[in-house]
Amino acid sequence: MPTTTYVEAIRQGLWEEMERDENVFVMGEDVGVYGGAFKVTKGMLERFGELRVIDTPLSESAIVGAGTGAAINGLRPVLEMQFADFMACGFDQITNFAAKCRYRWGQAVPMVIRAPAGGNIHGGPFHSQNIEMPYVHTPGLKVVQPATAYDAKGLIKASIRDNDPVIFLEHKYLYRSVKEELPQHDYTVPLSRAKVRRKGSDLSIITYGWMVHVALEAAGNLSREGVSVEVVDLRTLVPLDRRAVLASAKKTSKVILLHEDTLTGGLGGELAGIIAEHAFDYLDGPLVRVAAPDTPVPFSPILEEAFLPGVDEIEEKARWLHRF
């Protein structure tokens, strides 16, 4: 069986949904003839035509606004932000309008905003950011970030079929660095369930996106030292699988909250709050956050490496917590 990359899995998932439902269409910058900056929409213009594969002017706010209008009027838009960083240009449309339609006037907005996020590709301050938190903080939005090719396909399909606006964060480093065999049949991955990627008993690392792989590498190394690490992949940040988070915290009693996003205001703090409120009596050590420092994402590879949470740092924190 051939293996499928993360980026190809997203393309397949999107393609299948376009075949399945004629109301699904894609819109964004360079998505047509060029097939998208990362080639997620490659070949779609030829297959589905100009009406359903729409190149736009360089206008993120208008893309999101038009997507929302089309969703209100019966379609299921899948919008591409060329880089997640530029979603900031459509922030008002996303947070002040799309997110609030159901609450204000009972209007569903079945729309997906795909956004390539994350670093480790030497993209510098404007092409590497993890921008999930403002959207996690906005009631009405769902926020997804797959870590594997299987999930990438299953989650994009579930996101397209969902009746709420979904921010679908694709990790650029994972696009071509992870691959696996995918099932032949139609499948989705629900937008509410975390997955335990590795079972362990001494401590838990709760994370998402590329950091799932970094955590798994650290967990593999630590197991050779006799430390048993559980790795939980959140997969969707909203809705958050609180039950899975609390179950792992209660099981191992020691928790590291890991993300590639910067520390302050990152999801780790929120997870720590949930665990402290609901599983405090189970804890045998402090909740430990491992995250990028509070700086912009630097360009020079040596600086970027220092910025990104790495295997060594995770192992060091894990050993410390294990001894606690």
Place this chain on the structure above:
Amino acid sequence: MSVMAVAQLRTEIDRDLCQRLLYYMLMMRELEERIELKLYRQGKVVGGCYTGRGQEAIPVGSAILSEPGDWLTPSHRDMAALLIRGITPKEILAQYMGRATGLTRGRDGNMHMGCARRHCVPIISSIGASIPVAGGLALAMRYRGESNVVFNYSGDGAASRGDWHEGLNMAAVMRLPIVYLCNNNLYAYSTPLDKQMVGQDIADRAAAYGIQSEVVEGNDVLAVYDATRRAVAHARSGQGPYFIECKTFRMSGHSAHDPADYVPKSLREKWSRKDPILMLQKYMVDEHAADERDFVNNRRQVLAEIDQAVEWALAQPFPDPATLEDDVYESV
């Protein structure tokens, strides 16, 4: 049919149209007066309170041309557009009073209301944001091969927003079926037009994007009607968007709390001589031999309708606090 008979028929159609235009302008004027000058002051309406006093001709002269399949994105001084789409004074009052039976079930206030069934998108408070949204509504129409159009409403302040420019440009490039009604009322809250832009006509900007545009006397409902008819024909026939700048004046503060003492008295006096309701009534007297007594009757009927609606709305329940967290997401 003889030439005489055709002329007679045309006059009757015209008379009927004028009656409808007058009804909606009067209803908007009187309903807003009731809300702002009575219910707000009595504490029965709280929060912001925005009226379109003096601007009634714009939503009325345009929305009256909308077809059932069309979509509208009214702004905060376009109450009559909602009325024309079948949203009732009762529903509007319940909305203003934050009742469970208002269009947003108490989730949003005042003119921030819409209704999917009647194809009205509620205002987005970050003014100008509705311009790209209109594009999406229109995109879906073209997607399905419909000949419907979108009526988008905004004001002079919106023309300073990036969304306005992004949205107009995209609609022009994609040749989307949208009729833009811009009410240039010379003030964005307290900021006069000359601090918003250089030049006089916002329509020039639309033209710069390659959009067919024109400037009309926005207080003359028949002028707005004629321009909208041209615009709708243009958009419906696949020729792309059309932009109408309606010159008008806001005969109130920005909101009920605002005395608008930054407006020169002479300016307000000048515009008070161009009241859109009086202008239409004068036309009806001149052309249809309408009588002042008819107008008194029209107003009496509208006021009676409002009295009933107020009574109904005041008896409506407030939302149950237990529903606070409902409808953030689809319930599964």
